[in-house]
Amino acid sequence: MLCRSMARSSTRLVPMTVRTRFAPSPTGYLHIGGVRTALFNWLFARRHGGQFLLRIDDTDQQRNVDAALAPILHGFRWLGIDWDEGPEVGGPYEPYYQSQRLPQYQAAVQKLLDGGFAYRDYATAEEIQAEREAATAEKRPFLYSRTWMAETPEQQAKFQSQGRLWVVRLKMPREGKLIIDDQVRGQVEFLWEREQDHVIQRNDGTCLYHLASVVDDFDFQISHVIRAEEHLSNTPRQIFIAQSLGYPLPVYAHLPFVAEPGSKNKLSKRKLDKYLKNRDFAQTNEHGLEISRRLNLQNTAETFNPVIVDFYEQVGYLPDAIINYLVLLGWSLDDKTEFMTRQQMIENFSLERVTKAPASFDAKKLWAVEDHYMQQLPLKQKVPMMLRFLQTAGLVPTPTPCEVGPQLTKIVEAAGDRLKTAGDIIAYADFFFLPEQLPESAFDAKAVEKSLKKPGAGALLAKFKTALEAVEPFEPAPLEAALHGFVEREGIKAGDIVHPLRVAVSGKGVGPGLYDCLSLLGKQTCLKRIDRAIKMAGNS
RNA sequence: GGCCCCGUCGUCUAGCCUGGUCUAGGACACCGGCCUUUCACGCCGAUAACACGGGUUCAAAUCCCGUCGGGGUCACCA
Numbered sequence: 001m002l003c004r005s006m007a008r009s010s011t012r013l014v015p016m017t018v019r020t021r022f023a024p025s026p027t028g029y030l031h032i033g034g035v036r037t038a039l040f041n042w043l044f045a046r047r048h049g050g051q052f053l054l055r056i057d058d059t060d061q062q063r064n065v066d067a068a069l070a071p072i073l074h075g076f077r078w079l080g081i082d083w084d085e086g087p088e089v090g091g092p093y094e095p096y097y098q099s100q101r102l103p104q105y106q107a108a109v110q111k112l113l114d115g116g117f118a119y120r121d122y123a124t125a126e127e128i129q130a131e132r133e134a135a136t137a138e139k140r141p142f143l144y145s146r147t148w149m150a151e152t153p154e155q156q157a158k159f160q161s162q163g164r165l166w167v168v169r170l171k172m173p174r175e176g177k178l179i180i181d182d183q184v185r186g187q188v189e190f191l192w193e194r195e196q197d198h199v200i201q202r203n204d205g206t207c208l209y210h211l212a213s214v215v216d217d218f219d220f221q222i223s224h225v226i227r228a229e230e231h232l233s234n235t236p237r238q239i240f241i242a243q244s245l246g247y248p249l250p251v252y253a254h255l256p257f258v259a260e261p262g263s264k265n266k267l268s269k270r271k272l273d274k275y276l277k278n279r280d281f282a283q284t285n286e287h288g289l290e291i292s293r294r295l296n297l298q299n300t301a302e303t304f305n306p307v308i309v310d311f312y313e314q315v316g317y318l319p320d321a322i323i324n325y326l327v328l329l330g331w332s333l334d335d336k337t338e339f340m341t342r343q344q345m346i347e348n349f350s351l352e353r354v355t356k357a358p359a360s361f362d363a364k365k366l367w368a369v370e371d372h373y374m375q376q377l378p379l380k381q382k383v384p385m386m387l388r389f390l391q392t393a394g395l396v397p398t399p400t401p402c403e404v405g406p407q408l409t410k411i412v413e414a415a416g417d418r419l420k421t422a423g424d425i426i427a428y429a430d431f432f433f434l435p436e437q438l439p440e441s442a443f444d445a446k447a448v449e450k451s452l453k454k455p456g457a458g459a460l461l462a463k464f465k466t467a468l469e470a471v472e473p474f475e476p477a478p479l480e481a482a483l484h485g486f487v488e489r490e491g492i493k494a495g496d497i498v499h500p501l502r503v504a505v506s507g508k509g510v511g512p513g514l515y516d517c518l519s520l521l522g523k524q525t526c527l528k529r530i531d532r533a534i535k536m537a538g539n540s
Numbered sequence: 541g542g543c544c545c546c547g548u549c550g551u552c553u554a555g556c557c558u559g560g561u562c563u564a565g566g567a568c569a570c571c572g573g574c575c576u577u578u579c580a581c582g583c584c585g586a587u588a589a590c591a592c593g594g595g596u597u598c599a600a601a602u603c604c605c606g607u608c609g610g611g612g613u614c615a616c617c618a
Contacts (some may be wrong), residue, residue: 025617025618058618059617059618060617060618098618125616135542136541139541140542141541141543141614167616185544188544188545190543190544194542194543194544195543196615198616201616202616204616208615208616209617209618212618213618228612229544229546229612229613230613231612231613231618232612232613233543233544233545233613233614256545257611257612261551262550262551263611264547264610264611265610266611266612280551325552328552328567331553332552332553334554334566335553335554335566336554336565336566336567338552338567356545356546357545357547358546358610358611358612359551359552359553362551362568362569364551364568365568365569366568367568368567368568369568371580371581375581415580416581417580417582418580419580428579447578451578483577494577495577498577498578499578502577508578508579509578509579510578511578511579512578513577513578514577515577
């Protein structure tokens with residue numbers, strides 16, 4: 001009975017009540033691959049008007065769950081992936097923490113024991129290990145001999161008298177095959193005889209993941225189990241548990257995992273050093289680090305890198321961009337649609353169009369999507385976002401002086417599409433908020449060397465300063481006219497004055513349009529900064 | 541090693557189920573050019589893929605078989 005195939009028609013309609021879940025372990029951070037899995041679950045539930053829930057898999061670590069969970073919940077909220085049931089929001093099936101559901105698990109174990117689908121096993125770890133090694137030596141698949149299996153009180157008494165402790169193992173079928181009809185991979189076959197008698201309850205009475213997961217999915221009425229591919233090989237034992245317990249089976253869908261940059265290996269948080277050798281990944285990381293430094297954030301490489309969602313929030317990426325990038329990792333709407341609103345994603349998402357092969361994480365592509373979204377973002381929304389970064393960096397005081405708002409709006413407008421993330425405002429606009437006398441640290445050494453210390457730069461600056469004093473109004477168009485007139489009179493190239501001038505007023509070689517910079521800075525500040533620069537140029 | 545999964549440009553993908561319209565489309569990256577006061581944007585262009593071998597067929601990226609390659613998983617972790 002357990003061996004019969006469970007083929008489903010792939011054209012079956014999705015049941016009326018769709019309920020999906022994502023089950024994070026409280027680890028203290030939210031992994032980008034996990035978010036992708038959660039996103040697909042969320043989209044599928046929303047697509048079919050169902051519920052998406054969060055269940056906390058904390059059977060292993062009872063301590064500090066709240067602290068380790070907070071960043072994860074925060075990450076989901078930031079991304080706009082809301083959950084209908086779970087931590088903080090509750091729900092009809094509370095609690096949603098595995099650590100608080102031991103009685104339910106134990107009851108299920110008892111039921112399995114009573115039905116003969118599981119047994120008490122008195123073997124020691126060494127004995128099991130010896131069998132395993134023997135099998136390896138003989139080059140045959142390992143299958144537990146069940147020597148210390150005790151199904152009757154007599155057997156149990158015998159082993160117990162030997163001072164043995166027991167665990168509960170699944171009594172897996174040893175013949176026939178299982179066919180899983182996976183919504184992404186199609187039919188997948190497994191031979192029952194290759195499945196191990198996995199432990200489902202430890203000798204201290206606590207239960208293990210597979211048992212807990214199946215019981216939870218049933219208790220929470222999960223209709224679709226959508227998870228990463230690495231769980232595919234766990235599925236037979238979970239189906240065995242579910243069937244033995246008389247549960248209806250959920251629909252399974254195994255997503256390809258998110259792979260490392262430029263490779264097919266599963267993305268993990270532990271191989272950061274390796275990913276940093278990937279140029280695109282390293283650039284994204286460095287960009288974030290630079291902003292983090294300016295923000296004086298106390299980050300460690302452990303929790304602040306492009307594999308962790310928190311990284312993107314701190315650097316000032318847009319949640320919509322992250323989501324849009326992630327939805328494209330293993331799923332496509334059609335042959336050309338790249339940018340979608342959440343509504344469009346929800347309306348179009350289907351498991352059918354999920355790819356089978358792993359998709360590598362491409363930091364450059366994410367960057368391009370972010371670029372697009374930032375350019376689309378209305379100025380009114382950009383400004384407050386950037387203001388927060390300037391304040392965190394200590395460039396603008398809190399509360400915000402009233403003149404900052406309008407000025408910042410102009411600055412952001414002038415910076416235009418140079419701003420890819422909100423954190424970029426610091427590098428592009430800090431000099432607007434620095435004192436008239438720019439601190440030494442505000443000068444880019446290379447730019448000073450290249451433009452300011454170029455022979456003749458100081459003298460040119462001094463001459464142009466005079467011309468600048470007469471410009472009225474001090475706005476982009478008259479400024480441009482003044483500069484061009486100056487270039488003509490002096491018989492020089494525009495670049496000869498433009499570059500030193502930019503470094504003089506901003507300290508950098510790159511930035512928003514020069515005339516915008518001058519105008520926004522105001523005549524007084526410009527003149528003073530030019531004076532300073534003339535001295536710097538002369539010192540060479 | 542056993543079992544399972546996967547294999548279209550460097551990367552994300554469309555096409556595959558329902559062979560022909562695919563001399564394989566889009567996007568990102570890369571390279572070249574234009575624009576330009578820097579940077580960025582934008583625009584134009586170029587390079588670039590059906591893992592391999594058989595078979596079926598008038599016709600195969602698409603169907604079948606095999607090979608090779610890559611990955612996942614084999615816990616009293618989740």
